Every structure is written in structure tokens, then in C-alpha cells.
Amino acid sequence: MAISLAYLGPIGTNSETAALAYARFLADTMNEEIILHPYPSIAQTIQAAATKEANLAIAPVENSTEGSVTITLDTLWQLEQLNIQQELVLPISHVFLSRGTSLQGLKTVYSHPQALAQCQRWLTHFLPKVKLIPTNSTTEALSEINQDPTSGAIASPRAAKLYDLPVLATNINDYPDNCTRFWVVGLTPSTVGNKISLGFSVPANVPGALVKPLQVFASKEINLSRIESRPTRRSLGEYLFFIDLEIQYDHTLTQEALSELATHTEIIKIFGQYCVTPISPSILSEL
Secondary structure (H helix, E strand, O other): OOEEEEEEOOOOOHHHHHHHHHHHHHHHHHOOOEEEEEEOOHHHHHHHHHOOOOOEEEEEEEEOOOEEOHHHHHHHHHOOOOEEEEEEEEEOOOEEEEOOOOOOOOOEEEEOHHHHHHOHHHHHHHOOOOEEEEOOOOOHHHHHOOOOOOEEEEEOHHHHHHOOOOEEEOOOOOOOOOEEEEEEEEOOOOOOOOEEEEEEEOOOOOOOOOHHHHHHHHHOOOOEEEEEEEEOOOOOOOEEEEEEEEOOOOHHHHHHHHHHHHHHOOEEEEEEEEEEEEOOHHHHHHO
16 A cells, blocks of 8 residues: 655655655565655645645655745644654755846745745845745746746756756755754654654743753763754744654663653643655665
8 A cells, every 4th residue: 555645845856856756765674565645745744744634744854054944843842642653854956047047137036935035145145135035835836937037036956957948056055064964743643763852831931941851861861963943823922842862772761751851841742753864866866
């Protein structure tokens, strides 16, 4: 039986590339067939897995240049039944596309807000006066430039080939080692892997409210690879905290820490235990 996988579409997005790489991974390791289903937004992509429209969903969670994809964190907090199955790390390369013959005379640039931000220095240097227009995905931006030679778009090299669009500049992201973490989420909990992601709120905004939960992990020498806050949306100054922790060789210490953490938090949600898999350039060249 095939597994359905939701992703941020349309065809040609970095999310689709990550989904194709994950499909290849499952085919090679588990002999599972994956059927991809595009959705128009990240929130709808994740919700598809929660409502069983799809078996799994893949969504970006953090970029090495621009940081967290907050809609993914916020949606996972709201949909507490979902579990992280796997993390994929995708190298990200951006190209500039346009029906115009050169960068001269361009008036507008379309792309996803993350892509625009990841290429900010290039845009400032080469196109300082253009209007930047955000779109729901990098591929959605391509439909905007077909009839207008004074507009351009930022997308992936793969998208340029799929949609047969002229490339005016390559490797325009500000940092060459640009990459994005993607989470594969579903209703079935994963029990393998050396990483756990969770979120929690604290009982009150008072001195030491955050220190006490963090000391739980410090006392057991458990490394936290990420910590950040998001507003609870209940009141100004109240926050949720999201952390990634590396599981100890002695898993008992991790379980003890999570149990102790509950005594210092208001709400705690474990998003999943999972493995991290880098997507190699050789795989990307075959997609």
C-alpha cells in the first residue's frame, strides 16, 4: 500500500525536493512507495497529516541563514497529535529567473519570504530599487513572471528546468552553505533516533521561570542544540519555548529529565524522537 506525503507545492519547490528525497530514502530502505500531494501553504500541508488526508507531511522548520519557520512551530503546537518521524537537511541554492534579457530595467521580484531574505545581500547589490513581492512558495512566484519581462523571481535550479525559464544569475543566496531542516510528521510516534524536539510553557512570567526547566537538562549533562521562544498569543510577554535535545547514550537520564521537566512547566508537548538525515548532492542530482 502506497504512503501519501503532503508537501508545500506546487511542483518545483524546495519542499517538493525534500519530499522526493524522502521518497527515495523510503524506497531504498523500506521498499515503500510514496505518492506526493501538494498543498498551497505550510499550515495546510501539516494539517493534512493531522486530518488523515495524507499519511505524512513534510515541512521546513529552520533555515541556516534566516532561522526558524515559525508557522511550522506554531502549527505543530496547535496540532498536538502529530509526531516527528524524521528530519531531513536539504542544501538550498537559489537562482534568479526572468523573461527579461538582463537585470537592467527590472521592477519587481517575486518569491517566498524566506528565499527573499536568504538572498538579501545579492538583491541589495544588484537590484536595489526593485519591489520585493512575497508569494506562498518559490514556485508560485514563477507564474507571475511569464507575461512580464520587467519582473523576476527567485527559485531553485530544479524549478528553472521544470518550468523552462531563463536563468539570469546562479548561486545568489547570501551564504554558500545555506541549508534547511525539514520535519516529516505523522500520527504514528517514532521511538528511534538521537534527537528529541519538544515545546513547553511556564506557569508564570517570573524570575527563574525559564532557568529551572533548563537546569533540569544541565544537571544531567544533556545538550540542547536549539532553544527559542514564540508568543503564547494569550497575553503580551507570555511565551512558549521550543527546544531540541540530544539523547544521552544512557536513555534513562533523558526520561528522568523529561519527567522532572513536567514539574517546572505549565504545558509540555513532546513532538517526537527522530533521526537526522542529510540529503546528499548526489541524490539531488538524480531528482
